[in-house]
Amino acid sequence: xxxxxxxxxxxxxxxxxxxxxxxxxxxxxxxxxxxxxxxxxxxxxxxxxxxxxxxxxxxxxxxxxxxxxxxxxxxxxxxxxxxxxxxxxxxxxxxxxxxxxxxxxxxxxxxxxxxxxxxxxxxxxxxxxxxxxxxxxxxxxxxxxxxxxxxxxxxxxxxxxxxxxxxxxxxxxxxxxxxxxxxxxxxxxxxxxxxxxxxxxxxxxxxxxxxxxxxxxxxxxxxxxxxxxxxxxxxxxxxxxxxxxxxxxxxxxxxxxxxxxxxxxxxxxxxxxxxxxxxxxxxxxxxxxxxxxxxxxxxxxxxxxxxxxxxxxxxxxxxxxxxxxxxxxxxxxxxxxxxxxxxxxxxxxxxxxxxxxxxxxxxxxxxxxxxxxxxxxxxxxxxxxxxxxxxxxxxxxxxxxxxxxxxxxxxxxxxxxxxxxxxxxxxxxxxxxxxxxxxxxxxxxxxxxxxxxxxxxxxxxx
Amino acid sequence: xxxxxxxxxxxxxxxxxxxxxxxxxxxxxxxxxxxxxxxxxxxxxxxxxxxxxxxxxxxxxxxxxxxxxxxxxxxxxxxxxxxxxxxxxxxxxxxxxxxxxxxxxxxxxxxxxxxxxxxxxxxxxxxxxxxxxxxxxxxxxxxxxxxxxxxxxxxxxxxxxxxxxxxxxxxxxxxxxxxxxxxxxxxxxxxxxxxxxxxxxxxxxxxxxxxxxxxxxxxxxxxxxxxxxxxxxxxxxxxxxxxxxxxxxxxxxxxxxxxxxxxxxxxxxxxxxx
Numbered sequence: 113x114x115x116x117x118x119x120x121x122x123x124x125x126x127x128x129x130x131x132x133x134x135x136x137x138x139x140x141x142x143x144x145x146x147x148x149x150x151x152x153x154x155x156x157x158x159x160x161x162x163x164x165x166x167x168x169x170x171x172x173x174x175x176x177x178x179x180x181x182x183x184x185x186x187x188x189x190x191x192x193x194x195x196x197x198x199x200x201x202x203x204x205x206x207x208x209x210x211x212x213x214x215x216x217x218x219x220x221x222x223x224x225x226x227x228x229x230x231x232x233x234x235x236x237x238x239x240x241x242x243x244x245x246x247x248x249x250x251x252x253x254x255x256x257x258x259x260x261x262x263x264x265x266x267x268x269x270x271x272x273x274x275x276x277x278x279x280x281x282x283x284x285x286x287x288x289x290x291x292x293x294x295x296x297x298x299x300x301x302x303x304x305x306x307x308x309x310x311x312x313x314x315x316x317x318x319x320x321x322x323x324x325x326x327x328x329x330x331x332x333x334x335x336x337x338x339x340x341x342x343x344x345x346x347x348x349x350x351x352x353x354x355x356x357x358x359x360x361x362x363x364x365x366x367x368x369x370x371x372x373x374x375x376x377x378x379x380x381x382x383x384x385x386x387x388x389x390x391x392x393x394x395x396x397x398x399x400x401x402x403x404x405x406x407x408x409x410x411x412x413x414x415x416x417x418x419x420x421x422x423x424x425x426x427x428x429x430x431x432x433x434x435x436x437x438x439x440x441x442x443x444x445x446x447x448x449x450x451x452x453x454x455x456x457x458x459x460x461x462x463x464x465x466x467x468x469x470x471x472x473x474x475x476x477x478x479x480x481x482x483x484x485x486x487x488x489x490x491x492x493x494x495x496x497x498x499x500x501x502x503x504x505x506x507x508x509x510x511x512x513x514x515x516x517x518x519x520x521x522x523x524x525x526x527x528x529x530x531x532x533x534x535x536x537x538x539x540x541x542x543x544x545x546x547x548x549x550x551x552x553x554x555x556x557x558x559x560x561x562x563x564x565x566x567x568x569x570x571x572x573x574x
Numbered sequence: 575x576x577x578x579x580x581x582x583x584x585x586x587x588x589x590x591x592x593x594x595x596x597x598x599x600x601x602x603x604x605x606x607x608x609x610x611x612x613x614x615x616x617x618x619x620x621x622x623x624x625x626x627x628x629x630x631x632x633x634x635x636x637x638x639x640x641x642x643x644x645x646x647x648x649x650x651x652x653x654x655x656x657x658x659x660x661x662x663x664x665x666x667x668x669x670x671x672x673x674x675x676x677x678x679x680x681x682x683x684x685x686x687x688x689x690x691x692x693x694x695x696x697x698x699x700x701x702x703x704x705x706x707x708x709x710x711x712x713x714x715x716x717x718x719x720x721x722x723x724x725x726x727x728x729x730x731x732x733x734x735x736x737x738x739x740x741x742x743x744x745x746x747x748x749x750x751x752x753x754x755x756x757x758x759x760x761x762x763x764x765x766x767x768x769x770x771x772x773x774x775x776x777x778x779x780x781x782x783x784x785x786x787x788x789x790x791x792x793x794x795x796x797x798x799x800x801x802x803x804x805x806x807x808x809x810x811x812x813x814x815x816x817x818x819x820x821x822x823x824x825x826x827x828x829x830x831x832x833x834x835x836x837x838x839x840x841x842x843x844x845x846x847x848x
Binding site: 168171229256257259278279282309311312316317319348350353354355356357412414415416418419421422423424470471472475476525528 | 642643644653655656657659661663664665666667668669670671672726736741742743750816817818820
């Protein structure tokens, strides 16, 4: 208020100046008025200095956010039953029973970052129709000498691969690939990491992160004493001087979860000679750690397509061992658990990959194509599923079925804040032609399950 | 009939040329804003069908505008940061095209009446981090040093902090001003003042000679000294565009890098890149 009062005072003095000059002795009036103006300006200057301190302090607080409202449609005949129970789970959430289309707020994020250059405090919440949840809550400290090494602790993205840390507000497809949603549900995790990320010089093309995490997901308390070591090293290599670049990354995950029984199932040949699981029931398995290990490579190629604009070809491949449970036709039991597994643990060898192509059309429009594959059990293929090996504790289940998804989409950036996304996913599961008669749950997979999803999304980002 | 013909002619004379006008928006570094305005003026004089709109705001602001799609060219007095490149890549599939358009010797000014003529980088760092507070510590009179500098959205602020202060924080008593011209004006009025900014603004006050360390010779910010690297506080001034420039944008950038554009660089007081 004081600042405005000074400004008003200065304005009045300056505005009134020509009228007074006609009526008073010019030289005397000028001196007096100049003194008044000088005093007023000094006051303004003092106030400005005072307010500048407040403004500088406020500048450290950065509030950002985005809201994604969407309408989805699926071609499934009877949503919410049997094999169709999980329709849409990897396309923005499972459709409710008997619902083929619906509106939802997929993400409503608000992020507050107190950025003191070399130290940071970050909180991000997600507000959607089902409630509030914490997405990020961490602090970060960068050393002041080289400003290249840092430390971060709290809830934040796991440093594995490219897709995990790629913001949902920037991602072209509405959701991450099935591979990453399975391995890293929620993307974040409780833990601590160190990073090397030079901002200047030739080393700025390199970044490395490595951390130790609970391994229980972003919102659950730790349920065992096993901690997971996760890391990624990445290199950015410019190509020429036309904005092109290739980025490469390698990632690793060394973790384990506690076995709360003496039973550990791994892929193998069943007693009847069929592919399935074999059980190790050693007493020493109780309380032992079951390995959760992943390795991955990723690459992003940024191209300049004449007359169209920038293009991106992005891909990742991940393989490893994933602990889970037996499974059922209705729920994927290979999604990384967020709570303790009380029953027998099934350890599967998995592999998955995706490739995405994004073509900019000018500065406002984009076309996106993504193909992703997730095979939760690489030791079996569709012909291995038989009526004779798909029942009992050692049998194969729907959690061993391979999925592939082709997504095609259009994006229009309305302005710097708003974008529209139209995206259709052709979801294809392995066709289990050798399942005849039983088990009933797997009969639905004899041909591709109807589970394609159309998403229309509007995003506002600030 | 005559009215119809007249209207058609008016349409052809007024509307059609207006529709064919091409606009280039330029945003970013305050250090470069006068240079960019001169470039724009000269170019528009020779190219009546092109409109170039120039605004400042700071290098960071310009880079944000490039990412948000609200400017065609970003002027920056510092290189783009990796985090900024990542945003550009995510949005446009391009790491951005960096064009070195001029060189700048970052000048350090004192009031004309000051007896101090040169400083080492260590002394300058000491002054701006608050370790040196009196002119007598660097060969001047017994008087408190009054510090002037740029606001933190400025590329000059960042460059000075990274390269002179070696990442340390500015002392809180430094008065942040919204442009290099304001820094020059403040130092010109303050016999105990010191400030920094682009060479283009260095008229009416004394530019100090700078030396790399106490044992090195001191050099003024001249073209030869900046190109040779003897003057220790020099930098490139950049233009950034999202993708390989084409059409009118390319013609304008080619002109900036050509003889006419580089002549403007010299006229404004910066240093041509070739």
